[in-house]
Structure formats: C-alpha cells, structure tokens
Amino acid sequence: MKEYVKKYGLRILIAVIAVALIASLAAGLLHGRAGLLADASGSLSGPVARAASAAIEWMEGIYGYIYEYDQLVAENNELRAELAELRQAAISGAEYAEENARLRELLGFAKKHTDFVFESAKVTAWSSSNWSSTFTISKGEDNAQQEIEVGDCVVTEYGALVGQIIEVGSTWATVRTVIDSSIDVGALVGEAGSVGMCVGDFALMQQGRLKLTYLSENAQLVEGEAVLTSGKGIYIPQGLIIGYIRSVLSEASGQTLYGVVEPACDLSNLTQVFVITDFRLQE
Numbered sequence: 684m685k686e687y688v689k690k691y692g693l694r695i696l697i698a699v700i701a702v703a704l705i706a707s708l709a710a711g712l713l714h715g716r717a718g719l720l721a722d723a724s725g726s727l728s729g730p731v732a733r734a735a736s737a738a739i740e741w742m743e744g745i746y747g748y749i750y751e752y753d754q755l756v757a758e759n760n761e762l763r764a765e766l767a768e769l770r771q772a773a774i775s776g777a778e779y780a781e782e783n784a785r786l787r788e789l790l791g792f793a794k795k796h797t798d799f800v801f802e803s804a805k806v807t808a809w810s811s812s813n814w815s816s817t818f819t820i821s822k823g824e825d826n827a828q829q830e831i832e833v834g835d836c837v838v839t840e841y842g843a844l845v846g847q848i849i850e851v852g853s854t855w856a857t858v859r860t861v862i863d864s865s866i867d868v869g870a871l872v873g874e875a876g877s878v879g880m881c882v883g884d885f886a887l888m889q890q891g892r893l894k895l896t897y898l899s900e901n902a903q904l905v906e907g908e909a910v911l912t913s914g915k916g917i918y919i920p921q922g923l924i925i926g927y928i929r930s931v932l933s934e935a936s937g938q939t940l941y942g943v944v945e946p947a948c949d950l951s952n953l954t955q956v957f958v959i960t961d962f963r964l965q966e
Contacts, residue, residue, distance in 0.1 A: 843947035869915030877902035895942035
C-alpha cells in the first residue's frame with residue numbers, strides 16, 4: 684500500500700479534484716443553471732475548492748505518514764547495525780581477554796621449560812567422524828612462524844597434552860587428540876615413575892578417555908595419580924601431563940591391570956592450542 688501511494692499518489696489527487704469539479708458542474712446543470720463556463724470559477728470556489736483542499740490534506744497526511752515510516756525504518760536499521768557492531772566488539776574483546784589469559788599461563792609454563800619452542804594456533808574445525816577424534820588448527824606450512832611437522836605435539840597453555848600433528852597443509856594442520864583410538868604415547872606413572880603406554884581405545888574414546896597399559900613389571904596403579912609423558916621419541920618431551928587415572932581394571936585374562944585415564948585437557952572447550960615445534964631431547 685505504501686509503495687502504491689508513493690507511485691500513484693499524484694494521479695489520485697488529480698483524479699479527486701477532477702471528480703469534484705465534474706460533480707459541481709453536473710449539480711449546476713441539474714438545477715437549470717446557464718453559463719456553465721462562466722459559473723465554473725464560482726463553483727470551484729465552493730465545494731470543489733473544499734474537496735480539493737480536503738484531498739490535498741489527505742494526501743499530505745499520507746505522504747507525511749510514509750516519510751515518518753521510512754525515517755523510522757532507516758533509524759531502526761541504523762540501530763540494528765550499531766547493536767551488531769557493539770555485540771561483535773564485545774565478543775572480540777572477550778576473545779582477546781581469554782587469549783591474553785592463555786598467553787600469560789603459557790608464559791609461566793614456558794619459564795619452566797625454556798628449551799620449548801611454541802607456535803600458537805586457533806582450533807578451526809572438529810572432525811565429524813565417530814571413528815576418530817581429530818581437529819583442524821589455523822597454522823600450516825605457509826603461515827606459521829615456526830616450522831610445524833607431522834608428529835609435533837600439541838598442548839594447552841598449562842602444558843596438558845592435547846595430541847599430535849598428523850597432517851600439515853599450507854595454512855592448516857590436523858591434530859589427533861589423546862583419546863583418538865589410534866594414539867599411543869609413552870607414559871610415566873606413580874612416584875616410582877613406572878613406565879607404560881597410553882593408547883587409544885575405541886570404546887573408551889566414546890567416553891572421552893584413554894587406556895594406560897603395557898606397564899613395567901611391579902608397576903602400581905592408584906586412582907587419582909597423574910600420568911605424564913615419558914619423553915620416548917623425538918616429538919613429545921618428557922613431563923607433559925596426559926591425565927589422571929580414574930579407575931584400575933583387569934584385562935580379560937585377569938592377569939594384567941590397566942588404567943582408565945581421563946585427559947588433563949578439556950577437549951570440549953578447546954579454542955586455542957600451542958604446538959611444541961622444538962625442544963631439547965633428554966640424554
């Protein structure tokens with residue numbers, strides 16, 4: 684309706700005036716008046732003028748309404764845009780604050796491990812597969828300050844092991860997490876530092892956990908104990924926390940114990956991680 688009045692409003696006004704004029708002239712004929720042309724001006728000064736004035740006022744009201752409506756729409760759109768900008772600014776501010784907090788924690792961790800070289804990266808996507816636990820990060824061969832390689836370990840700002848790099852692209856890399864069914868990491872557990880392996884298990888992966896097995900002889904497992912990386916290999920340094928033993932169970936044979944480990948990192952809330960691209964190997 685609004686657009687119709689905008690487009691045809693002038694034509695409607697002219698039509699109203701014309702109808703009023705014809706009606707007045709017709710009224711004069713019906714009353715037997717002579718000299719219609721001579722009397723036209725007088726007729727216009729009466730009912731036609733009033734009709735024209737009313738029509739003009741009506742059209743002015745319509746146009747006034749349309750103008751005010753358009754102004755309100757424009758103002759509403761401006762306010763929406765400003766609100767969206769403020770919301771985005773608030774989100775960005777919160778993200779920067781969180782990132783700064785993570786970097787401060789990392790600084791504290793890095794001071795204890797001065798030989799570690801880190802590359803910060805954002806988590807950009809998670810795998811949709813039910814058969815693996817992987818995610819993509821925002822750094823690769825072309826946009827990382829430090830060279831990222833397959834096998835490099837990934838940690839949180841607290842030094843909790845997140846996983847390992849399994850594929851590197853130009854501006855991205857894929858990380859296999861500590862609960863993935865194909866993961867295997869050398870582990871140390873208990874005060875005596877008993878050696879074992881943390882390995883992925885499909886059933887445990889569905890629970891967000893992994894398995895501690897292949898333990899050295901006479902190893903003792905206690906619920907609540909921390910499990911650390913052993914430093915075996917060239918990609919994962921010693922002493923990173925993998926997680927905590929949540930239960931101690933027997934293998935099917937009943938002869939061997941294994942531990943169910945809950946990761947120290949909260950995989951469900953990861954937004955930023957740190958790739959350890961270099962460190963001093965243990966002698």
